[in-house]
Amino acid sequence: MSGVFVWIDQFHGKALPIAWEALGVGRKIADSHNVSLTALVFGQGTDAVVQAVFHYGADRVVKCDDATLADFRLEPYVALLDKVIVDEKPLVVIGGGSTRGRELLAAAAADTNAGLLADITELTIEGDMLQGIRPVYAGKILSTAIIKGNVQFVTIRSRAFPTPIADPSKSGEVISVAPVLSEDQIATKVIAFEETKGSVNLADARIIVSGGRGVGGPDGFAPVRELADVLGAAVGASRATVDAGWIPYAHQVGQTGKVVSPDLYIAAGISGAIQHQAGMRTSKVIVAINKDPDAPMFKLARYGIVGDLFKILPALTAAFKSKLGK
């Protein structure tokens, strides 16, 4: 049974949007080779995810539901993935380039001595050869690479590929497999977990409102958050504000933070340094709000408002509220 496999990234029984994007890429490759598409669902309490993967295009599911897999740990996950690969010999294994996906696929590629096309934003299929493109040097240039070998691993960047349209009428065969490692064979133990409250995952966000040094202090993020709330957006930040301790590092966008690609990126009080651009350059529409008309962010932006963010952001919040009927 050699087909295309997609590993489904899920957290506590909920799939990440990038899992569907990966299924879309998998469907394309499977169709071009005329083979089946298998979704790999590992975790605990994943029934809802298993149902959903069929809606997004999988033909069959290999699942492992076990307490050792409740939280992602590389050792039990990769041992299981290795075994499925050795047993079923897929042509291609695809995963989303989330923190977990990047680790898991790199590790499985090493264990099976296979090539990995990592973090791609475009994919072309030429015969049985895959070619990937990804931005390098902080997105300043593009690099193209090809991959060969019996099993080929691919990870994709968030929001670079479309989400397939879900078809809730679809279902398929579910194969359950046993875990490979038992708890006493796993060196890594999860001691605690602290969920970031109310946070929208920046990499998956459709809209991001970001604040820079212009917000002036920790309280200056209030108007940024208020606008984000009205839009259902995630809150981003420049490194200057993170280094100043105004907002946690998890919000940092840029070369040494998160790389994001939303439909709309609103930058308020961010000058637009090259290292910040590295993290948000591929956003579809960029809006710059800055009191300095010469700020570099205006060069990248589609729309700009020259003005004081403490006046413009509340005005935008009010305008969106009335237009979106909230």
Place this chain on the structure above:
Amino acid sequence: MSVVVITKSTPDTAARVEVNAAGAVTWGDAQVVINPWDEYSVTEAVLLKEAHPVKTVALTVGPEIHAEALKQGLAIGIDEAVRVWDDGMEGQDSLGYSNAVTATINKLGDVDLIIFGKELVDVATDAHIFQVARKLGWPVLGAVSRIVTIDFAAKTITVERLIEEGKQTLSSTLPAVISVLKDINEPKYPSFIGIRKASKAIIPVWGSADLGIGDSGSASAALVKTTGYANLPVRQGSVEIIDGATDQEKADKLVAKLLEDKVL
């Protein structure tokens, strides 16, 4: 007992990087610096050395240009440095890289911890981190924001790691591989004495033959091959500055435009 930091050099992050007519990646006369994420890994190794009886080693796999990162490490306080390279390695893929590092770690011996920066800022890859760990057969803890405890005698480590959904606390055994994030420490910078010491250091270079790895670290064994580089397509259009008599009028106009463009 030793701690190894694995690092590389990269053009300064403010450099203008372009692909020239011959298809090569260029950065003009911009300076080459240590991979910015590695400022944190090097600092973490030096902090561990200050608190524990461990030796610290900086390692790079790459041509001469990457000795810059090693020198920076030595200047900050790393004890020793090794560069791994031979011409056959040019164009190696991440598996080849991992084979070379694994053989080097085994040759060094007595290594308890390998620290990487989160990723390479230039090629934005982190696959090699997890592949090195798998080739060594060691546990790997990625995206570490804090080492909570480390006990080199009892061979245990506890860390905090940042994932998309929040902060995980994990424990593991040593030897292990970790990759560290920006908020793990405040980077140390080279001292004057450190820079002098580093400039005088003679850094040994080990090739495939020294490591006894045949061609498994070479381009000839690579399954992934970079076929070319390209400049970004030129961004269409320029910014439209939204004007208005009042701030509310500007905001209303912008919202209308965004709705018209179907951005929302």
